[in-house]
Amino acid sequence: xxxxxxxxxLAVTFAGLFFGHAALGQQAGKVVRAxxxxxxxxxxxxxxxxxxxxxxxxxxxVKTGGNGQALIQMKDKSRLIIRKNSEVKIEAFEYKKKDTxxxxxxxxxxxxxxxxxxxxxxxPASVKYSAGTATIGIRGxxxxxxxxxxxxxxxxxxxxxxxxxxxxxxLASGETSLVEEETAGFTPKDxxxxxxxxxxxxxxxxxxxSSGFDTLIQQLTAPRVPMIR
Numbered sequence: 638x639x640x641x642x643x644x645x646x647l648a649v650t651f652a653g654l655f656f657g658h659a660a661l662g663q664q665a666g667k668v669v670r671a672x673x674x675x676x677x678x679x680x681x682x683x684x685x686x687x688x689x690x691x692x693x694x695x696x697x698x699v700k701t702g703g704n705g706q707a708l709i710q711m712k713d714k715s716r717l718i719i720r721k722n723s724e725v726k727i728e729a730f731e732y733k734k735k736d737t738x739x740x741x742x743x744x745x746x747x748x749x750x751x752x753x754x755x756x757x758x759x760x761p762a763s764v765k766y767s768a769g770t771a772t773i774g775i776r777g778x779x780x781x782x783x784x785x786x787x788x789x790x791x792x793x794x795x796x797x798x799x800x801x802x803x804x805x806x807x808l809a810s811g812e813t814s815l816v817e818e819e820t821a822g823f824t825p826k827d828x829x830x831x832x833x834x835x836x837x838x839x840x841x842x843x844x845x846x847s848s849g850f851d852t853l854i855q856q857l858t859a860p861r862v863p864m865i866r
Contacts, residue, residue, distance in 0.1 A: 659838020661809055663697040665730035666711035668693065669852060673721070674702030698726040698745065708811035708850050709820010713808075715740065715764075716857060717756030718850045720783075728767075731758060744768040748783035750851070752858050753802075770809040771795045771824055783844050786826075787835055790843040798842055 649856075668691045671775045675687045680696030691698060693709055701707060701723050711718045713732040719725050724745035733855050738756045742749075744766065757764045759777055766773040776830050779801035785791045797806050798821040806822035807813040812835040817821040821838040828834055 649761075660729070660731070663695050663730075664692050664694050664712070665697075665727050666693045666709045666717075667691065668712050668726045669708045669716075669857070670850065671705075671707045672850075673704035673706060673717075675707045676700050681854040682808075693727060694726055695730050698724055700724045701747070706848065706850055708853060709816075710755060710857070711740065713738070713740070713754035713756045714855050715744070715757065716752045718750040718854060720748040720750075720846070723749060725749050736760065738761040741767075744782050744784060745860050746756050746784055748781065750779075750781045750854070752854055753778040766797075768797075769824070770797045771797065771822075772807045772809075773822075774805040774807070775802070776804060777818070780804055781842075781845060783842070785844060792823075795824045795843065796838075796842050798845060806835060810834060 641801060661743045668687050668689055670689055671687050676684050677687050678684045678698045678700065679692060683712050687699065687707060699719050700722050701708060701719055703722055705721055711730065717725065717814060725745060726743045726745060728743050729739055729741040740763065751766065753764065753775060761775050762774050766782055767821050768784050773782060777799055781798040781800065783796045785793050787793045797804055797816055799818050801818060803818060805813060806814045806816050808824060814822055814835050816837065821842055823836045823838050824834055825832065
């Protein structure tokens with residue numbers, strides 16, 4: 638015979654499972670612009686091409702090819718540019734204008750640019766990005782994150798460049814550092830003996846680029862000035 642406290646435990650367990658799965662697949666944003674090869678892979682494993690107006694949901698991974706790029710606007714007005722040869726996963730996103738709102742995004746490969754929205758304005762600690770063993774908590778509004786492989790102009794490793802504001806970059810090994818405006822946090826793929834695992838670079842990384850997507854993200858982000866008649 639099942640006791641009353643066992644019934645309560647089962648009810649809570651099933652409720653937790655239900656709501657946990659319900660979060661997956663919930664719409665998190667829409668594609669503002671897509672160019673070249675851009676596909677989305679759902680949490681269930683299905684994939685389809687993305688185009689302007691396509692939805693992106695919690696649990697989705699967006700992948701771009703060698704000629705691909707995408708600009709996504711999330712429901713809280715934050716924006717992501719997913720660069721060529723990149724993969725980005727929407728780990729979590731909830732925007733109900735409450736203290737529980739959050740956004741968590743993982744860079745699996747390649748590079749992305751992220752401009753903060755309403756969730757970050759109210760509670761910056763609720764917005765996080767991750768790349769490899771690095772976790773990036775934002776204190777600002779405009780950042781780039783990249784995983785650079787061997788044979789490229791920049792040294793191989795994980796980069797977090799801050800265009801505006803600041804971030805707190807932390808490694809799984811415990812190192813943390815404040816990354817300020819116009820500097821980059823860097824963790825090398827193959828550190829040399831005695832070399833710090835987390836470094837601050839003053840020089841602008843070579844992977845940073847500017848395209849029509851960057852112009853568009855600036856236009857969407859810039860405050861509108863009313864016309865004087």
